[in-house]
Amino acid sequence: MQGRFSRHYFLRGAMLAVGLTLGHALAFSAPKVTVKPAIVPKAQAARADSPNVVFIIADDLNDWIGWMGGHPQARTPNMDRLARMGMRFMNAHCSYALCNPSRTSMLTGIQPWNSGVAGNEQDWRNAETLVGKPTLPEYFRQQGYTTAAGGKVFHASHGGPEGRLTGWHGGRRGFEQDAAWDVRFPGNGVQIPDLPVHTGQNFNGLDIWHWDWGTVDVKPEATDDGQVVNWATQYLQRKQDRPFFLTVGLYRPHAPWYVPRQYFAERPLSEVRLPEVKEDDLADVPATAKAYLNGGLHRQMMDRQLWASAVRAYLASITFCDAMVGKVLDALESSPNKANTVIVFTSDHGLYLGEKQRWHKGGLWERGTHVPLVVVAPGVTQPDTQSSQAVSLIDLYPTLCELTGLPKPQSLDGLSLVPLLRDPNVIRTTPALTAMGEGDKASYAVRTERWRYIRYSNGSEELYDHQSDPHEWTNLAGRGNLAAVQKELAAQIPQKWVSASRTVDQVKVDSSPDGMVSYFFQAGDRLSADASPDILERAFDIEVIFEYNPATNADSTLVSQGDARLGFALHLIDGHPALTVNYDGLRSTLKSEEQLAPGQIRVRSLVSLDGSMSLAATGLTKDVRGYAPFEGGFPRLPAEGLAVGSSFGPLPARLFPNSTPFDGAFRLLRMTILPGVTEDRRAARAVPVE
Template identity: 30%
Template sequence: MTAPPNIVVVLSDEHTPAATGCYGHPTVRTPNIDRLAAVGTLYESAYCASPMCVPSRLSLLSGRYVHDIGAWDNGVLPDPSVRSWGDHLRAAGYESVLAGRTHFNGADRLWGFDRRLSDDLEHWVDHSGRPPRRVPEWQRRTNSHVAETGVGEHPNTRHDETVTDLVVDYLTSRAQDGGERPFLLYVGYMQPHFPLVAAPEFAAWYDPSTVVLPPTRGAAPEDQHPVIAQLRRSFRNDEPLTDEQQRVATARYWALVSQLDHHVGRILDVIDESPLRDNTVIVYTSDHGEMLGHHGVWQKQCFYEPAVTVPLLVRTPAQARGAAAPARVAGDVSQVDLLPTLRGLAGLPADASLPGRDLLGATVEPRPVISEYHAQGMLDAGFMLKRGRYKYCAYVGHPPQLFDVVADPEERQDLAGDAAHAQVLAELDAQLRWHLDPDAVDHRAKADQRARAAAVGAQ
């Protein structure tokens, strides 16, 4: 019987796949992520379960949808009854190890894993469960996430360097002693999440004057869907930004992507230059994307492609040895598919309670993917169902949106009111409602957020 492989999962923060060489960007330098893609499997159309950090990560680590586990916002604490990757793979004899940014909250810093090499930066961990204020008047304090950029040192940079050092030490030790148990190692990075402060050596790679800005950046909020207009007001993305500011911010973001890629390279080197290459699966992904000014939006919190798509790369030992061919998968996949894939790698049977499927299984049939958002900037629940070329966005209390992302990749033309697409709209709405009741889920989310606000005395 073949021993199960070691598994290393690298999770960055806020990396839109379009800002990666292997996903086609002509400027952004990601040589190490690209070399992973060159011999592994690249998923061209991968989606997060929520375009927000904590909900996305809790969904990712549990293999279950946000509405299924009550992971509504960045303040929520994990439900201790929900099983994580570590819980699942323990049944196959794995040692499960966390390193760096997990961005889940509360005093339990393991959530089913065996141990940690390092933790989140403390100010990112909420121990109170405080929910966001989902009211029309709420606004982010500033739009510093785009207007304030820089070149130099930052705590995020030091965090990621420390994480890489610890991971390299761990992998080196495992390569030398072998160990009796296979390991699952989760590696969490801060970058390229804002603040957009990049190290000088990487900032020097990108001249802001050469940045090509998205043509939709000048969209006026009053001309946009009311949900997008409210989102922009809430995060102060309706405040005027010059093209120069946006070019500098984009260049700094690209530099942070390249900094991240450097850390990925150090991990690949220690694996590929040791016996680990022949028995270690490597996964690279991110918790969500970054809008970078598309439709006038920075950060995420919406269902446009730059926010809700993620890079997803998997390299098996057979691919590393050249015994299996590299691949590109065009069909839609979800990050809830990662846990069934990890279970398959570990030799565990399929778990019928999980909504995802093993991406490395014999047959991966096309199917819709779902994302959702229940936090600040969106007053009522929002849901996305993506099926092939069509994306359906349903908003409680507001009209839906429908996009053909093949014919209209910039998502400029909302087809929801087009009679020629009425049948598609109805089909996608029915598929979404087969999975969930939007109004009922919205009611649950708000009830939970009200209860948590009362518990901490929040207004």
């Protein structure tokens, strides 16, 4: 009986695959897609005398710059010059201490807890919460500005050892919004120019692909940032027909810290000063705040005596970034646009260099959330002014709208900084909020002029008084004399976290009397394990129709469920359709030997009850068949839920380093759970593949 059922479902799967050319085998229709209108004020043409905007954003730049006093050996004459030109905000903070959620929040004007965007691998463009809400450059373009950009604006990366356009945590394209720009450098659909020296050189001996530093024999103008800045200076030298919004995205001082030799040479290693730390700094913080110690990076740095070397490399990268800022300022000051251009300079978040035994980004302490912020607005700001009020990058969107005379979109969460720009003595009562984590695992920091309050998802707390403790060495949480302060700050914590994805109730589901169930998904869908399709001891078929572009989708994951221990992924490997199934250390990847051609593609896959798998796609001359690492369907439900168009998931990064979210249009994504059977179907016929 078992064999009859198994053969039945394998043959049925083969018929479904053949249906790629014969039409749909199942009588289910795709849901109608409704495009929501943008929530923007009525479009108006920017006036000829409307101010231009030059928006300069560095990457991973903390407060170690001259005018902020964060490190005594910082050499940033150009950033300091810019700070004297207008208002410098001494107490500015990001909304999330990671690249993608921070930039998404800043550029949409929507807080992470209101958008649901919380990870570097989460494609903000598929967030259900952001549909119809224009980004900052997109909005200025809608309002009649010419928008131009060079370098990293939205989340992107260096592209790994191959300098890939996509893959390696986003690649050089990253989560680019093509609709935001009239002019794009280095080209349409690309954010970061190819690095002359790719990451992974292992100069420091740690053999961590993204955590490396060293000198490179490359002229500054030939680096990725150098190319961006040369383009930007040429753009600024030209008189534009309309007001422009120019964004200059600098990749430094993001790791790897590969900068030209002269920036290292000016700081002998023996003279480098380490950040000031307290030996028992972590003794009074909650256990959850120290979870990162399990990674052991600080111990590696100490054992290899690399701390001073890393500080030197970061300082060198800051000075290199400063030189790039200087070139932009020089070009603007000698251009016909000098007198009528608003300048904004900032970074996406801070960075740790061994403070609290932490490295990289993340966390909710001052070093991770504190960012430089300078605004120069002709006719509004006075030279060499500063504010110590707590402000957030979320405030930039409404600020730029007000400075340019544009009405503000209804969707913005931030508050305009213009009152502070006009009068540095203005007192602000709204604190700056930073989140880490998401949903019920979200933790928050509340920063005012004096206090930092942190509440973790498990309820544990920290409280620091910046008047007496700028290093945040003494946790005051729980002290009776500060109960009122702590309560007041805790009241600022957001009460809910909105999911960026549709709920399971919003997903179209069709069912038939025999127990067959079909789900119709769309890009960005993420379901919890409990809400995902029930694949326990069930055969299932997946059909996907999508627009395929080899330049951006060659290593995309279409749909996945579960994780590296138990789960599956329907994905592409260098343009080859593939189906991967994991089971307790065993892994089977079914991959076509043929590559897909550009255009509309239909892929069909089946995991059957006899352990067989099949895969077929438009343009392939033959179907691909193989076996899962089990028979009888998934022996238990995966611990992680279903995701559409997300990267990695069940695909281990070490085996699939170029896994990237699907960057394109889905026409149909249907997952059908075939009727279950009651007999014991498991037999030792499946062929496990490691």
